[in-house]
Amino acid sequence: MTNLSPIAVASVSGGKDSTATALRAIDEYGHDRCRFVAADTGHEHELTMEYLTDYLPGRLNVQIDVVKADFTQEIARKRIYVAEKWPTKLVAGKQGKWVRLGTIEEDDAEPPPPENVYLGAVIGGFVWSPAIRPMSEDEAAEVVARALAVLHPTGIPYLDLCLWKGRFPSRKAQFCTQFLKRHPLDRYMFDLIEQGFRVESWQGVRRDESDARRDAAAREWTPEGWEIVRPIVDWTAQQTVDFVLSRGVKLNPLYSLGCSRVGCMLCINAGKDEIANAARRWPHHIERIRGMEWLVGQASKMGFSTLLHHSDGEGGNAEFAYRHCNIDAMVDWAKTSRGGKQYDMLRVAPPPTCSSVYGLCE
Ligand code: SF4
Structure with missing residues (x-):
């Protein structure tokens, strides 16, 4: 049966915004109706993890649950794919192709392939995804053996995600946030819902952080079925810092060590x-x-x-x-x-x- 009074689930990252949000959640709902959760990517600075798992729980008198993504199954499936499919693919090579950037209309004509199809190129809004030279069977077998030798879960979410994908995330393909933070945090929310709680997701987002967040709403519903609450959405960075310090709570020490943000060490951005x-x-x-x-x-x-x-x-x-x-x-x-x-x-x-x-x- 659903408990009709909502609980605030504040995801904390070790940054000033999420710490301020956690404090606002406690102010609003009290300790009993708050939950705190952190997603450990395995790529955080040790000072951030200490702040999250040691300092903050003691100072705020709360429990912070730590969730971690696990890619054991994905890596197992990838091993099968590499062993079965890569030999043929590597021997066949890959043709290059133009990729349209979002600003290009569907009916805009593609340029002809660049002179050297194995090198990247950009023409107007088209980016050339380079061709891959076909390999001999022996070369392909070597690449497959090399990949299979390292394709084992390490238990470090960030590294395992990259091993599974065979690459690091990038600004254009920022899949790290989705797989390392959003999915584990969503699972945490679903678990609470299954236990009968009505949940709200409290997030430390501020409009002046970036253009992408300029129109962030103070409250909005997700398709997953819970409401997002952004209690500091119209605050400046300095207001956030002042608020946290005024409550006698220290900031992550990384801020005093030259870091303007305290995400992964290093973040792809x-x-x-x-x-x-x-x-x-x-x-x-x-x-x-x-x-x-x-x-x-x-x-x-x-x-x-x-x-x-x-x-x-x-x-x-x-x-x-x-x-x-x-x-x-x-x-x-x-x-x-x-x-x-x-x-x-x-x-x-x-x-x-x-x-x-x-x-x-x-
Ligand atoms: S965007 Fe940066 S901080 Fe966020 S998960 Fe990716 S690497 Fe980590």
Whole structure:
């Protein structure tokens, strides 16, 4: 039987917005009618996980449930697919094709194929998806063996997702949010509904975060059957920070360590400053990413894949993109200024103790 009083389910990420939202939920519904849940991607900074699983539960006097995506079955199915289908596909190669960007009308004529079909190209709103050269049977068998050697679940959701897909997510194909956060959080909501709860999803979204969120509603219903509540939708970043601090709650320490956001380490959307900051402060994460790039590359037909994407590599040839976008190339690029042509001593120098963008320094 459904409990008619709704409960607020606040998803917390370790960021300032979700912490403010959790506080608003407690204010509105009280501890008994709130649930808190975090999606662990396995690609978070250790300080974020400490904040989420240690500091916040103690400070807010709440339990934070941690959910994790699991790709064991997908990887098992992929192994069968690779063993059965890849040999033929690799020997046949792949024809290149033009891909229409969203702005192109259906009846706009496609340009003729580029001179070199194995290289990427962009003409108007058309992006050329390069052809793949056919392989010999021996070469194909080698690629299949290489992929099967690494296609085993590691228990790290982010890495397992990339192994399954044979690539990292990108700005144009940001499937990480959907598989690592949205699906596990939806399952958590469905579980509560099955237990008879009426649930509301409380989300820390603000309109001034990005163009995509400019029209976000304060409340709206989802097709899944629960209402989304965005209690800080019209707040600024600074208002959010001030609110959290005014309640005696600390922010994720990453904000004081040069991070303007505290998602994955590194997020696929990381900019030059974020890459430079991570490389200076947390070389062990760069090393971890280097290892992931190697593993995911082994699971891909091409033999390489990169976590970050340099704008020069977008729509370009994959091998070019790899050379210019692997994590070490990106760290080198992040240390430069003037369009990547000159080393910038400020970017190479040790980081300041506190470089918060929210005025946290006294
Ligand atoms: S968008 Fe960034 S923070 Fe979000 S799941 Fe993907 S990599 Fe992680």
